[in-house]
Structure formats: structure tokens, C-alpha cells
Amino acid sequence: MTLKIGIVMDPIDGINYKKDSSLAMLWAAQQKGWELWYMEPQHLFLRDGKARANMAPLSVDMNPDSFFTRGEYQIADLSSLDVILMRKDPPFNNEFVYTTLLLEMAEKKGTMIVNRPQSLRDFNEKLFATHFPQCCPPLLVTSDSALLRAFHAEHQDVIFKPLDGMGGASIFRITADGVNLGVIIETLTEHGTQTIMAQKYIPEIIDGDKRILMLDGEPVPYALARIPMAGETRGNLAVGGRGEGRPLTDRDRWICEQVGPTLREQGLLFVGLDVIGDYLTEINVTSPTCIRELDNQFDLDIGMQLMNIIEEKRNNA
Template identity: 60%
Template sequence: MTTKLAVVMDDILSINVKKDSTLAMLAAAQRKGWELYYIQQGDLYLDQGAAKALCQQVTNISYDPANYCTLAAAETVLLQDIDVILMRKDPPFDNEYIYSTYILEAAEQQGVLVVNKPQSLRDCNEKIFATQFPQCCPPVMVSRNADLLKAFYAEHNDVIFKPLDGMGGTAIFRVKPGDPNLNVILETLTSYGQQSIMAQKFIPEISQGDKRILLVNGEPVSYSLARVPAKGETRGNLAAGGRGVPQPLTDRDRWICQQVAATLKQKGLLFVGLDVIGDYLTEINVTSPTCIRELDSHYNLDIGGQLMDAIEQQLVHK
């Protein structure tokens, strides 16, 4: 029987065709002859305990910006009739995202392979998860207590403060020695002590790029995409104007991957993006890691194909 794959993602008609990693995954699944379906987050639902969705079959996937997919009319589908579901909805990681993982978990209990595992999507905050590997991380604190955050700043002098639920470099502040804006930055990010944030010692090697390292079932792709900040910027995120520079993994990069690989596999995190600055792991992206297309095109890779092969193996051994 033909494998059926569905993807939960943001509006497929609004993607950046040149860069979209989810499109690369769909193209890889299409090359395998799989049936493809598209689901928007708001179209997932539970009916008497059964996970269902309004979804559209997707065909004719290509990288032609003018005609990159064909969508059929929406139909109601029992998710247990799907073999694998990719959860690729971008943050924010809000209550609606959590509710979606509950629905996907119901589908998982009914026999569907969900990538990444819904429980792990809930458990593994992309900022905090990295702190489970302190041997890989720079000095870091998670708190909403202004006194503790100020003490961390006083100890390290040059610090990054950032929210725990953002993406694309939003609301990230660098506070240098003597910065008069420290109080207002902490008040804003913590909502006057009501919301926990992350403090991280500034890593000067950010000037050489914030490396995105992709892992498929715990195995790293041999190349990273270093996102180099624009002039005058601290953030390397492509969404914040960073420039992508593909490069081979270093020995330290591979060591970091080895440190986290077993945990990723144990938690059912089949596709993950590590963020590494210099020698330090700063984030573990589990919701919708990107940079497939940039690495594929530069090194003639097929990372989406690697992921589909790993999924196929998971389906065989279910």
C-alpha cells in the first residue's frame, strides 16, 4: 500500500519557495511515490476521542515559484488512516500549539508516526532543552527574578537576554558593560517579573556565524549553515538579516552532536536543528528546523530524502 504522509504547517500558499524546508520534505516524499496531505493547525480536531482533520491532498510538488503545488478540495480524514504526520507549524509555542500536540498525540496512540513526537515537542523548549547538556553550553540562566538576572549580568558583563518562546531572533537583547537600559530590558522581557527569560553569556564568535546543524535520527548532516550577522547586528538569524555561509562541521560540532544524539533518539526527535556559536550549543530547535534548502543546493545534498528514509525505517519497525 502507498504510504500516506500529512504535514501540519502554516499557509502553504505563502511560503518562500526558494528556502522552505518543509517543501523540500514534501518533494522528497513525492519522489518516493507517497500520497501527500496538507493540514493547517486550526483544522485539527478531536471527535469523540478520535483525532481528525480537514485536509487537502497535495500533488505536483516542485520548486517553481509560480506553480509549486496543486491542492485538492478539503476533505475530512481520520488521522489514524495516515501513516506519518510531520508537525511543522512554526512558533509561537502558545496554548494553541500545545492543544495541537494533544490532538497529534491522540493520533499517535491510534498508530500514527508523528514527527517530531508530540510529547517531546511539549517537553523540549528550544532554549531550555539545551541546558540539559551543560558541558556543551556557555554560562546560562533561566529566571524571571530581576535580582538574579542582574547578578548574572554583573558576573559576566556582556550578556544576551532573550524570551523562551521566540523565533527568528525576535526580542533578543545584548547588554554590554554599563548599559543604562538594563532595567527596562528586564522589565520588558519578564513583564515585570511575571515571565521567565534566558540570560546567556555573550559569545564573541557570533561574528563568525550562528551555525545551524541538522540531525536526522541523531545523525548529523556533515555540513552546517553559519548565519553571519549583518554589519552592526548581534543576531545571525536569517530572518534578522543574517547571511548564510555553508561550511563543514568542525570536530567540536561533531562532539556536541554526539553529546545530544542519544537523548534526541530516546525522545523521538527525528529531525532537529542545533544552534552552535563558536564552541557552544545555544539552542535545540525541535518545532520546525530550517536550512535544508541552503545546504542541499550548496553541497548537492538531499536532506529531505535522508529524513524520508529515516521515517521509512521507523514505519517498518513500528
């Protein structure tokens, strides 16, 4: 079965060849003989009730010096594609929302969108984890300074973070001495006008912030533990963390069992769970990464696993 598969992503010219998960997906789709079509969010538009795009044919290669060839752009209906991978990185702003709304119009015409546009809008990556309180550490979501101060007083060692960040940006640890507590609260909440999350600090972060990839609600059997640099509290690879693959623990699998059915119900085919110690801290639904690291360490082909799931779902549609 030959499929026409589009991708909406940040500029392909700027991706990291060694680490990019979208590239792994494109390699797998091309290996299956599918047509690839490339778009960036600004290429999508609406004309006379039809969601369309200025899209370009794409081919990819495993040559780091020349890993893609993009053809001439041409205007076509989004619904002319069988599948569209939505792989635009946050920030999750109005433009991101508008892109999902246009993709949803194509979805209603029969195009499969991965991940489902409504679910991308409905499930904030920080708040989604709180749907599973049995899996989470003690936490608080608020813009209220008094509540945040009380949470710190109760737990002594806490993490404060924005609800719309990625890659470890603007994450603060406040220990028992409370140094800079006031200014951190003021900065993150923009003087009480922005809602943030507070979590009890999980000391097991020194052993790594584990990324577990979920394919249609089922986990890849290995996690990538992102281990912080010395002096850091963040394990994100984007801020210098080191990635070390590990088999899933019994607790990891239990967390996956709690979350997996909801992911399937909501059309979230490719998701990254973040787990520190025994606790689920985030559920990443927009553009999860770590395919390449796990593929390389364990001789996997996660991109192909995802394409096989997509193909099966298209066949059964």
C-alpha cells in the same frame, strides 16, 4: 512501500519558495511516490473520541510560480495517515499544545508523528540545551531582576532573550556599560512575571551562529553559519543574516555526540542545533529550517534522507 503522509504547517500559500524546509520534505515524499495530505492546525478536531481533520490532497512542484496544487478538503481520521509531519512554526502557545494533543491521539493508533508530540511539549527550545551543561556557555534562567542584574555584573557582556521566541525576535545584548539594562529586564520579564534566559555573550558570533541539522540523532556533515549583518548581534536569516555552509568541526561533532542519543530516545527525528563558537545555545525541535541552503551549497538532499529514515522506521514498526 507507498505511504500516506500528512503535514501540519502554516499556510503553504505564504511560504518562501526559495528557503522553505517543509517544501523540501514534501518534494522528497512525493518523489518516493507517497500520497501527500495537507492540514493547518485549525483543520484538526476531535469528535466522539476520534482525532480527525479536514485535510486536502496535495501535490508539489519545483516551479516557483506554481509550486503546489491543493485538492478539495475532506474529513478523515488522522490515524488514516501513516505519517504526519508536524511543521507548525512557533509561537509555542496553547493552540500549539492542543494540536500536539490531537496528534498524540493519532500516534496511539499507530500513526508516526515527526517530531513526537510529547517531546514537542516537553522540550522548550531554549531550555532543552541546558540539559547538556557541558556544551553550554554560562547562563541563567529566571524572572528575578536582582539575579539578572547580578549575572550581568559578573559577565559584563550578556544576551537576554525570551524562552518562546523564534527568528531572533526580542534578543538583546547588554554590554558592560549596562545601558537600558533596567528597561530591558522589565520588558522581557514583564515586570518579573515572565521567565527569560541570560547567556554570556559569545564573541564568535561574528563568525556565524551555526545551524547543525540532526537526522534521528546523527548530524548532517555540514552546518549553515548564519553570519550577522554589520551592526547586528543576531545571525538569524529572518533578520538579515547571511548563510554560509561549513564542514562540521571536531567540537561540533562532539556536541552532536552529547545530544544525539537523547534525540533518538525522545523520538526527535529532525532537529536543529544552534552552536556559536564552542557552545550549544539552542535545540530547535518544532520546525527547524536550513535544509534548502545546505542542499544548494553541498549538493545534498536532506529531505530525502529524512524520508528514508521515516520509511525504514515504518517498515520496522
